[in-house]
Amino acid sequence: MSVMFMMATMVLYLTGTALFLGSLLRRSEAWSQVSLGVTAVGFVSHTIALAMRMMVAGHVPLTSFYEALSFFSWSLVVVFLWVEFRHRLHVLGAFILPIASLSLLSAAALPQENPALAPMLQTVWVHVTLSMLGAVGFAVAFVAGIMYLIQDGLLKSKRFNILYAKLPSLDFLDHLNQQSIVMGFPLLTLGIITGAISAQIAGGSYLSWNPEQAGALVTWMFYFIVLLGRITVGWRAKKAAYLTIIGFAGVVLTLIGVALKGHGSIA
Amino acid sequence: MDLIVVGLSHKTAPVEIRERLAVPESRLGEALCRLRAYSGIQEGLLLSTCNRVEVYAVVERVEEGYARVQDYLADTHLSLSSEQLTPHLYCYTGDRAIGHLFRVASSLDSMIVGESQILGQLKEAFAVALTHKASGVILNKVVKKAISVAKRVRTETKIAEAAVSVSYAAVELAKKIFSNLSEQCVLLVGAGEMAKLAGQHLVNSGVRHVRITTRDPHSALALADRFNGVSVPFDEFRREMAASDIVLCSTGASQYLIRAEDVQRAVRQRMNRPIFLIDLSVPRNIDPAVKDIDNAFLFNIDDLEMRVEQNREERRREAVHAERMVEEEVGVIVQWLKSLEITPTIVALRKRAEEIKQIELEKVLGRLGHLSAHERGMIESLASAIVNKMLHGSLVTLKAESDSASGAMFVEAARRFFNLEDRLGAGECHGLTPERACEDDPAADALSAPPVPAASRPASPGDRKGAADG
Known part of the structure; x- marks a missing residue:
């Protein structure tokens, strides 16, 4: 059953993505409204699928990489719907939905069985949840950064096209960028700490400098510097946009590293 | 009974004529009473603005009404x-008169397409007509419809969205850089008319902190007073720039007052927070090289003019949609008017x-079961007699x-009284009170309406339009 809902979710997210991208070319808001509706239905279906899986597994379904990516996609849509609800920012969908769909698609390419966890690894889901939520924050910052650069470019070149009309103010995008990192960073920090604890329980050492841990630490350092730079030397606006785009690329690389190493399961 | 409109507008008459016909708001009532005193005028409404003077009236005979x-x-x-007067007047009746009113209310006939004042003026004129009992069944319905059409046009098209003046275009741009104008600080450099206007628009849009600098300290003080702002000495304003989010420049200076390095320094001091510079002066006062500085956004008068022209174009595009809407709604009202005709009602x-x-x-x-033919006849004629006698009075009065x-x-x-809505007017008032029914989409109603006997279906221009839309 949960597989069926997952399939439905995928179809709905992909449709939503296509509609949202299409709405970028149209002046009227009608398309965006439809895309929003499709996404909302997809979200409900996704929630049901996750809940069913959770009931089957008997714990939060966050132990395999497949589940982690599915959860990442779900949380991203939550954030989108929340921002949409608060600011009526339809255009955000055209940027977030592709990422949500893509991560769900790549999740589908991975093995879906629940790995039987050794009892001591049962707490690994805390680490995964926190890390994934951190990644969601960075993904939103990434999207805000891209939107910022587009709007900045349009204003600089004085091209007042449909995209210009649909994108929000630079100020708003910079703020969204900052807020997302401010939310994502402590979550990643906690994710790394809990990960280290899990590693200690599993392998006896907190830090073994495998590529996953190294990637996570580099990412953490990077965002730490980005945040520090914003506060101290004014790394905001365009610079912040560029940095968060680079940062998210790092996050994605780390995740790919985890996927390859873990071959579908995390610990 | 026919609805007519006779009037003139900025499109047909010069201001010398319009100003002489215009009726001040305080005397609208009196003017309406005078109108009603003319024979053959059953209902009347007087719309008088600086761009148009129009009389809408319900008359017995059209030609006589025009006269x-x-x-x-x-x-x-x-x-x-x-x-x-006559060469400047336009006279319309029937669907053209209704269409004209709808277009006027929706600001499609205005000097600046999409402006919102006209709707308020129409509402006022209607209120006056209501107070003086000058409007009746027909005008009430038609004007209310015009108001709802105008609202529909405003919400369903973007006719009123885009800025069509240079000073307002500056505000629109500011909103694409800053999300909350009330937190921003604007610096006015120079006291040019355009800068004052743009400053006023910014203040109206929420900007609270205004700083003003002019070569002549007195005019800076006067302006500071007007905007509730602070005046800044002219030779110090470059240093103030870092604290300003929006810089509006409009002076008569013949060289660049703000150089690229001034802006570069300001951006640095602002820790890369964006700064929005508007140069309304000719010759320009801000070095165009500013455009290459990150996080500084410079727009000159030509950029703003271009934006305004794009917006006008956008409004024209939206006006096409609006015209279609108006046409659709005229069809609905024309059908309703037709249904008011006596013969179809009696039928x-x-x-x-x-x-x-x-x-x-x-x-x-x-x-009753088996009755003889005679008994059946008796009962049938009893029923007929009751129905006919009941109807007789109503029909004679009608x-x-x-x-x-x-x-x-x-x-x-x-x-x-007799619930005839579904039999008349090809169904646009099907089963509903007319006020509610006519808010509905005529095309949808035409589909859901029951078949109407050909005899009672009015064939009017509106009818044809309705059919085409459906």
Whole structure:
């Protein structure tokens, strides 16, 4: 059953993505409204699928990489719907939905069985949840950064096209960028700490400098510097946009590293 | 009974004529009473703005109505003769008059397409007409519809969205850089008219902190007073720039007052927070090289003009949608007007009575079982007699009143008393009170309406349009 809902979710997210991208070319808001509706239905279906899986597994379904990516996609849509609800920012969908769909698609390419966890690894889901939520924050910052650069470019070149009309103010995008990192960073920090604890329980050492841990630490350092730079030397606006785009690329690389190493399961 | 409009607007008459005809708001009531005194005018509404003077009236005969209203307009001002006036007047009736009113209300006929004042002015004119009981069944319905059409046009098209003045275009751009203007600080450099206007627009849009600098300290003080701002000495303003989010420059200086390095320094001091610079002066006062500085956004007068032209184009595009909407809605109202005609109402009323009679007869005859032909005949003629006697008074009154001033009211009343809405007007008022029904989409209604006998379906231009839309 949960597989069926997952399939439905995928179809709905992909449709939503296509509609949202299409709405970028149209002046009227009608398309965006439809895309929003499709996404909302997809979200409900996704929630049901996750809940069913959770009931089957008997714990939060966050132990395999497949589940982690599915959860990442779900949380991203939550954030989108929340921002949409608060600011009526339809255009955000055209940027977030592709990422949500893509991560769900790549999740589908991975093995879906629940790995039987050794009892001591049962707490690994805390680490995964926190890390994934951190990644969601960075993904939103990434999207805000891209939107910022587009709007900045349009204003600089004085091209007042449909995209210009649909994108929000630079100020708003910079703020969204900052807020997302401010939310994502402590979550990643906690994710790394809990990960280290899990590693200690599993392998006896907190830090073994495998590529996953190294990637996570580099990412953490990077965002730490980005945040520090914003506060101290004014790394905001365009610079912040560029940095968060680079940062998210790092996050994605780390995740790919985890996927390859873990071959579908995390610990 | 026909609806007519006679009037002139900025499109047909120069201001010298318009100003003489214009009626100040305080005297609208009096002017309306004077209009009603002309024979043959059953309902009236006077719309007088700086761009148009129009009389909407319900008259018995169209040609006579035109003549009466023209007389009335010529009589408004002693120095105006009908010969002077007539070439500037337009006269419409029926669907064209309704369409004109809808277009006026929706600001499609305005000097600046999409402006919002006209709707308020129409509402006021309507309120005056209501207070002086100058409007009746027809005008009430048509004007209310015009107001709802105008609202629909405003919400469903973007006709009123884009800025069509240079100073307002500056505000629109500011909103694409800053999300909350009330937190921003604007620096006015120079006291040019355009800068003042743009400054005013910014303040109206929420900007609270205004700083002003001019070469002449007195005018800076005067402006500071007007905007509730602070004046800054002219030779220090470059240092103030870092604290300003928006810099509006409009002076008569012949060289660059703000150089690229000034802006570069300001951006650095602002820790890369964006700064929005508007150069309204010719020759330009801000070095165009500023455009290459990150996080500084410079727009000159040409950029703003270009934006305005794009927005005008956008409004024109939206006006096309709006025209289509108006056409659709005119069809609805024309059908309603047709339904107010006496003959279809009488036909429908008879038909309705006949139907009720037949249904009741069948019921009772079915229950009584075998009756002789004579007995059946007796019962049937009893039913007919009751129906006919009941209807007789109503039909006589309807016929008698059909040519009177309150004819439309009687027809409307008959339609509502006997629930004839679904038989008349090809269904746009199907089963609903007319006010509600006409808010609905006529195309959708046309689909859901029951088949209407050809005899009672009015064939009007509106009807044809409705059919085309459906």
